[in-house]
Amino acid sequence: MTQDSGSLKQRRRYEERIAWLFITPVVLGILIFQIYPTIFSLYASFTTWNLITPPRWVGLENYVSLFTTDRFFIKSMWNTIRYTLGVVLPSMAISLFFASLLNQNIRFKHGYRAIYFVPVVAPTVALALLWGWLYEPNFGIINATLATVGIKGPSWLGTTTWALRSVIIMAIWAGIGFQIVIFLAGLQGISQEYYEAAAIDGANAWQKFAKITMPLLSPVTFFVLVTGVIGTFQDFSLVWVLTRGGPAGATQLIVMYLYGLAFQLQKMGRASAVAYAVFVVVVGLTIMNFILSKRWVFYEESN
């Protein structure tokens, strides 16, 4: 690559090669550890495979059985949908509420922000154990508090009636810190001029919130919704540590079921089929979100 031979074209090609050189490790990593297993699991989903004997092709049997003979697929899917709805929408409302408060000029606001963020950085297992203690039926703090006003609290995690609700409450608490930060960033990105103009026009606080904050925040809300749905749908560790999917499968989420099939029962074909079913559902929900977003998400510059 001497100076005089370096026409622009050659130079470009050279730089391109260097660029490829730099990204090759990452590309290889993605190909080997993500793309290949993803494609392979698609293949595996059409086989029966216990990892001891070679995979045997069974066509669509795994997928059909999910909806016919499988005792847990529909139930786990339904649990997951209830869990996702139960977690995402309330946690968004709560997060937005707290983000709005923290966006005010209050004392110690940085301290509050840090406190709300603690669950995000705390280890999942620690959070789950903490909630296990709170929910303890005999001397947990929740039932102890209820007892002081004469209410006998249920066995929160021990009965099928309460277990899913209990883990939903925990998941909301664990998730709002992250969403508050996102909402806060969105709120701070809204220009004060709008509020000043509204104030001159005599708008009250609610009108400002409904007519300025909500529309201008809608792209952020949309982001929180989409990532929230995808993330919550794939939740595993928090609930797993707390209940292992029990009692009697009442808190078994779809990823737990997948995990059990693959790594406890070594039914790799069936597990792969579940994985693809989840993939289809998550993609479907996301597409639906994008379609619906046209009705309520407002992008400042496009209008």
Add this chain to the structure above:
Amino acid sequence: MPSKLSRRTFLRGAGIGAAGMALAACAPAAAPAPAEPAAPVADAPAAEAPAADAPASATTNMVFSSYTWSGYEAAMRDVIAGWNTDHPDVEVEQQYIAEDYWTKIQTQLAGGTPPDVGIADYARVVPYASSGVLLDITELIARDSFPLDDMFPAAVAQYRWAKGDFDSGGDGGNMYGLPSDAQSYIIAYNKTMFDEAGVAYPTDDWTWDDLVEMGKKITKPDENKWGMQYIDPTVFTKGNFLFSADGSNYTPDFKKSMVDSPESVAAWKWNWDLIYTHKIAPPPGAQASTNPFMSGQVAMVVDGVWWISDFASITDFEWDVALYPKHPDTGKRTTSLESDGWWAYKSTQDAEMAWSLLQYLSNQEGQTRFGDLGYVIPSCFPAVGERWYTQKPPENRLKVLDNITQESHKVDLTYYEFWTCWAAYSPSLGVAFSDGADIEAACAEAAQIHTEELTAAWERFQA
């Protein structure tokens, strides 16, 4: 109902780390096989092998593999170093895997690179042996007169399998591994709580009814004191108490569930009654990380013998173990015995060498060494085990051995695809325990599901 974690259930459950992953990609875990955490070959054996004067060139290489937990790896390396003193020219590459052990082994099998010798699982003897991946050591045992007869028969039975059999332990089968321990179940009781309630300690003749009566006197719900922890359904189904009542899990030909037989239902109901009729057991749903016995919440508990080492740390109260109570009608007190062990994979290049290591790990010398290292799991040689059973606390540890010697049964989860069946039918029983739903209806429903699952398992077994 995972009220407490045994080492095994922990291993089955471990793998939380694999959580927030890209979904579709996670299922087969096939690709990352080569990325096994490189086993540190270098350190232990080479350093500890006393044959420093002999030429250090290793002529043979053998791969040993095991799952591991705190401190275990060091103990294991020490035992293998013991074998190495007689085989200085063999370098044992030791692979210790902390999580998802069996998935990794099966990935290795699928890739054609299993270890030579590895830790065995009594619940996998049938699928592994019938798939032809295990080394049949029947003739080697006979040739070298390995003292199989000195071991607990129920321990040996777990590694014996006859071709075509749905379960291990059948007569005339071949041996596919050697047991390394004999873990039974115990009933422990809190002497301090008995004293406070003015209740006499269990005698050698006590019955299920006595247990309930004692529990009633001890139970004080307002003070969060309870007579007895209900027996975890998994522990119960393994045969503890259930067999004493002449209950069973399936017909002898494994074609039909027996969870709904009158004897089984009565036994399940007795366990359920502890919570919902006699109310001497705390309602389920207590914090999973606490053992209600250790926290002084319940006066009696049935659990694995391995809990004794945990219970030994109790300082708040006095405790002891008793013989299982007898069933009032049958007079039986059957405890389940389950044995981890060792086996060799058929693909090994040097069956003689693998057998040599296998023998060492399971013979009295190896097991004594294990016991001395603090890996207390009682040996499957009663003679070796006695070193452990005569220790204290508790005062009457030897009763555990008595119970095994009198009446023990091979743990009842070794038949083909037990875990698949159990995953399908246990929730029916689980609801009865968690919500108090009718136990007889639960048994009937469980039995129906169990029978269907057995039928499906037979189809897969014969495919």
